[in-house]
Amino acid sequence: xxxxxxxxxxxxxxxxxxxxxxxxxxxxxxxxxxxxxxxxxxxxxxxxxxxxxxxxxxxxxxxxxxxxxxxxxxxxxxxxxxxxxxxxxxxxxxxxxxxxxxxxxxxxxxxxxxxxxxxxxxxxxxxxxxxxxxxxxxxxxxxxxxxxxxxxxxxxxxxxxxxxxxxxxxxxxxxxxxxxxxxxxxxxxxxxxxxxxxxxxxxxxxxxxxxxxxxxxxxxxxxxxxxxxxxxxxxxxxxxxxxxxxxxxxxxxxxxxxxxxxxxxxxxxxxxxxxxxxxxxxxxxxxxxxxxxxxxxxxxxxxxxxxxxxxxxxxxxxxxxxxxxxxxxxxxxxxxxxxxxxxxxxxxxxxxxxxxxxxxxxxxxxxxxxxxxxxxxxxxxxxxxxxxxxxxxxxxxxxxxxxxxxxxxxxxxxxxxxxxx
Amino acid sequence: xxxxxxxxxxxxxxxxxxxxxxxxxxxxxxxxxxxxxxxxxxxxxxxxxxxxxxxxxxxxxxxxxxxxxxxxxxxxxxxxxxxxxxxxxxxxxxxxxxxxxxxxxxxxxxxxxxxxxxxxxxxxxxxxxxxxxxxxxxxxxxxxxxxxxxxxxxxxxxxxxxxxxxxxxxxxxxxxxxxxxxxxxxxxxxxxxxxxxxxxxxxxxxxxxxxxxxxxxxxxxxxxxxxxxxxxxxxxxxxxxxxxxxxxxxxxxxxxxxxxxxxxxxxxxxxxxxxxxx
Numbered sequence: 006x007x008x009x010x011x012x013x014x015x016x017x018x019x020x021x022x023x024x025x026x027x028x029x030x031x032x033x034x035x036x037x038x039x040x041x042x043x044x045x046x047x048x049x050x051x052x053x054x055x056x057x058x059x060x061x062x063x064x065x066x067x068x069x070x071x072x073x074x075x076x077x078x079x080x081x082x083x084x085x086x087x088x089x090x091x092x093x094x095x096x097x098x099x100x101x102x103x104x105x106x107x108x109x110x111x112x113x114x115x116x117x118x119x120x121x122x123x124x125x126x127x128x129x130x131x132x133x134x135x136x137x138x139x140x141x142x143x144x145x146x147x148x149x150x151x152x153x154x155x156x157x158x159x160x161x162x163x164x165x166x167x168x169x170x171x172x173x174x175x176x177x178x179x180x181x182x183x184x185x186x187x188x189x190x191x192x193x194x195x196x197x198x199x200x201x202x203x204x205x206x207x208x209x210x211x212x213x214x215x216x217x218x219x220x221x222x223x224x225x226x227x228x229x230x231x232x233x234x235x236x237x238x239x240x241x242x243x244x245x246x247x248x249x250x251x252x253x254x255x256x257x258x259x260x261x262x263x264x265x266x267x268x269x270x271x272x273x274x275x276x277x278x279x280x281x282x283x284x285x286x287x288x289x290x291x292x293x294x295x296x297x298x299x300x301x302x303x304x305x306x307x308x309x310x311x312x313x314x315x316x317x318x319x320x321x322x323x324x325x326x327x328x329x330x331x332x333x334x335x336x337x338x339x340x341x342x343x344x345x346x347x348x349x350x351x352x353x354x355x356x357x358x359x360x361x362x363x364x365x366x367x368x369x370x371x372x373x374x375x376x377x378x379x380x381x382x383x384x385x386x387x388x389x390x391x392x393x394x395x396x397x398x399x400x401x402x403x404x405x406x407x408x409x410x411x412x413x414x415x416x417x418x419x420x421x422x423x424x425x426x
Numbered sequence: 427x428x429x430x431x432x433x434x435x436x437x438x439x440x441x442x443x444x445x446x447x448x449x450x451x452x453x454x455x456x457x458x459x460x461x462x463x464x465x466x467x468x469x470x471x472x473x474x475x476x477x478x479x480x481x482x483x484x485x486x487x488x489x490x491x492x493x494x495x496x497x498x499x500x501x502x503x504x505x506x507x508x509x510x511x512x513x514x515x516x517x518x519x520x521x522x523x524x525x526x527x528x529x530x531x532x533x534x535x536x537x538x539x540x541x542x543x544x545x546x547x548x549x550x551x552x553x554x555x556x557x558x559x560x561x562x563x564x565x566x567x568x569x570x571x572x573x574x575x576x577x578x579x580x581x582x583x584x585x586x587x588x589x590x591x592x593x594x595x596x597x598x599x600x601x602x603x604x605x606x607x608x609x610x611x612x613x614x615x616x617x618x619x620x621x622x623x624x625x626x627x628x629x630x631x632x633x634x635x636x637x638x639x640x641x642x643x644x645x646x647x648x649x650x651x652x653x654x655x656x657x658x659x660x661x662x663x664x665x666x667x668x669x670x671x672x673x674x675x676x677x678x679x680x681x682x683x684x685x686x687x688x689x690x691x692x693x694x695x696x697x698x699x700x701x702x703x704x
Binding site for chain 2: 017020021022023025030034042075145146147184185187188190191192193194195196197199200201203205206208209211215234235237238242243244252300301359360361362363364
């Protein structure tokens with residue numbers, strides 16, 4: 006396997022990565038391009054966009070200037086703070102409740118709504134539908150979280166059409182942040198196309214309904230139907246990403262909201278050193294990410310280490326140590342899922358088997374799966390030093406929020422069931 | 427007056443649409459199936475799909491993809507990449523291509539243009555030409571082949587005229603330097619070729635805003651304008667681009683959402699078919 010000479014990404018990273026002549030990946034090149042950007046003029050563009058929509062909405066007598074999709078996580082908390090405080094917007098917050106909640110996530114969502122004093126509209130999927138979808142999509146595409154990626158990416162546009170609020174403000178463009186899917190000067194926006202192929206793995210609810218043997222009903226799939234082209238055009242729905250207009254730095258932003266808005270972090274994690282990310286969903290950093298490891302041979306610690314290296318807060322060697330420590334760990338939230346859908350470890354392994362990427366996995370004579378390569382074998386690859394970035398002087402370890410709110414922050418592995426609401 | 431076409435060009439590498447800048451792949455956008463599906467529904471006039479990898483190992487996979495795309499593509503589908511003989515043209519057309527794009531293969535074997543025109547009609551034979559500035563050439567541009575990597579010593583206009591004489595029904599012109607650069611077409615290059623031949627000329631490479639499309643037609647005198655990267659960024663992109671062109675006084679076909687009332691049957695690919703020989 007070829008690995009990026011600067012960060013820790015493998016060539017088979019999803020949804021797709023490009024290495025250049027120096028062996029540096031498209032994600033590294035994107036972050037590297039950031040300091041060259043004139044962020045002052047970009048913020049001016051953002052200001053103009055927000056002002057334009059604010060004026061239009063207020064002229065119409067609509068109480069909402071824009072929609073902000075929120076989970077209560079670090080990004081959405083910062084987004085709401087930025088739009089509310091700095092740009093004086095009146096946002097309607099929307100949340101898709103995906104069922105697999107943690108107490109910490111619900112605490113942070115409540116905290117966000119209270120601190121920012123915003124209206125929130127929350128769609129809760131029937132727990133039975135969530136379980137059926139999780140199981141069906143696990144079998145079909147190897148993903149237990151299809152329903153909530155679909156819900157998170159669909160509900161805001163449904164609300165945009167229903168409430169006549171054209172502007173939806175997203176945070177970072179995640180695929181660019183990780184694998185550099187789009188360049189910083191592409192000003193990529195949220196589209197149905199992007200949602201369909203990358204967030205929903207190519208499947209619209211219509212496709213799932215029409216399949217032979219599908220256990221899903223229109224009731225199960227109701228949250229995922231995208232508005233019609235005509236409705237999108239009539240309301241002129243437009244989704245922008247803040248990471249195109251401000252120099253996105255998730256860790257800096259998180260440290261800010263810990264201090265200013267009482268955001269609560271995890272105290273420990275099972276599958277990564279990152280204490281900030283994906284706190285609201287029990288499986289995002291757990292079983293969901295472990296399935297990624299079983300399929301592609303890498304996991305969230307690779308994503309997180311790549312980010313730290315690109316921002317000059319970790320050396321490549323330190324990042325590799327983190328990957329080797331975490332990527333292969335079986336997370337204990339697996340048991341919560343197995344109980345909810347009445348399955349066993351073996352059944353999950355069997356489903357995932359044909360999805361294992363042969364460029365990284367092979368089968369031993371005794372039937373066990375062998376990872377053919379890992380980043381640990383590429384510490385001293387030629388060309389690594391040539392593309393190395395200097396560490397930032399003020400780099401420091403992850404900070405976590407104080408223990409005082411730890412009632413919400415159950416140590417990894419102790420949560421036994423989902424908290425629906 | 428002939429209506430001017432808006433063409434979406436998808437560059438495919440190992441089954442995935444990629445963005446390029448100056449003919450180098452910079453990032454991976456997504457699946458060709460999805461892109462065709464959306465641009466088709468957003469009322470683009472034609473779709474060009476080019477296989478641009480530096481290897482022959484993805485050709486059979488690409489043919490499968492073309493086959494799959496043509497199932498739901500209701501606008502003309504033009505296919506290119508690795509065309510060196512009539513056999514591969516047959517394979518592409520059988521997979522659903524309405525026209526084929528020949529570039530390197532045409533320079534290396536100019537008779538191929540005639541063979542395609544004689545067997546499939548000249549409307550099927552699109553010759554694409556990649557130019558790079560070279561003051562030593564009479565037109566100021568030299569023709570490059572092999573994904574813009576290899577100079578040929580051919581003058582741009584000499585080759586454009588010859589390709590037309592050999593039977594090319596259309597020329598698609600791109601600039602290696604302007605490709606993916608978001609500063610608009612190399613209008614000098616487009617204008618020169620448009621003035622030198624009497625077949626339709628498609629401008630390509632470098633569109634950064636909708637106005638560039640208008641400029642390609644009004645200033646470059648192109649018959650049709652094409653872009654790749656930019657259509658991936660915004661909702662209803664190709665439809666909005668055409669509406670912009672119409673507002674700017676360019677004669678284009680009416681824009682409406684195209685409804686395809688048949689199951690999509692998306693196929694989930696569990697992993698990329700990775701090949702180290704990219």
